Amino acid sequence: MAPRDRTTPRHLLSGLLRCGSCGAGMSVEDHHRGRTRIRCTKATEAASCDNTRSYQLDVIEAAVAGGLRDRMVDRDGIALYVRVYNEERQALAAYSVNRRAQIEKRLQQAEREQDRIYKA
Numbered sequence: 001m002a003p004r005d006r007t008t009p010r011h012l013l014s015g016l017l018r019c020g021s022c023g024a025g026m027s028v029e030d031h032h033r034g035r036t037r038i039r040c041t042k043a044t045e046a047a048s049c050d051n052t053r054s055y056q057l058d059v060i061e062a063a064v065a066g067g068l069r070d071r072m073v074d075r076d077g078i079a080l081y082v083r084v085y086n087e088e089r090q091a092l093a094a095y096s097v098n099r100r101a102q103i104e105k106r107l108q109q110a111e112r113e114q115d116r117i118y119k120a
């Protein structure tokens with residue numbers, strides 16, 4: 001699937017996990033023996049976070065799912081979960097759309113600049 005069409009999260013917790021040290025997002029580091037490992041994005045891309053540890057995504061997902069199971073014992077708990085989850089997903093989607101528009105604008109500027117240089 002092309003990145004522009006990707007509105008569905010890849011994992012249960014895609015975009016929702018944060019680094020305990022710096023608060024940055026977590027991204028997939030690799031797939032090792034059929035398991036996905038995640039790592040702080042800042043530690044990976046900019047080496048600006050000391051938290052270089054890798055985490056097994058399936059362990060985190062199981063812990064979160066277990067915690068949710070314990071808390072969703074009534075309708076109010078389920079309704080709260082659905083509302084907060086959807087709000088967070090919508091916020092992430094809006095951020096992605098804005099970010100994409102910014103990048104496309106910068107790309108167009110760069111292409112115009114390149115055109116101008118080429119013609120000169």
Ligand SMILES: [Zn+2]
Pocket residue numbers: 019020021022023024040041042043049050051
């Ligand atoms: Zn970090």
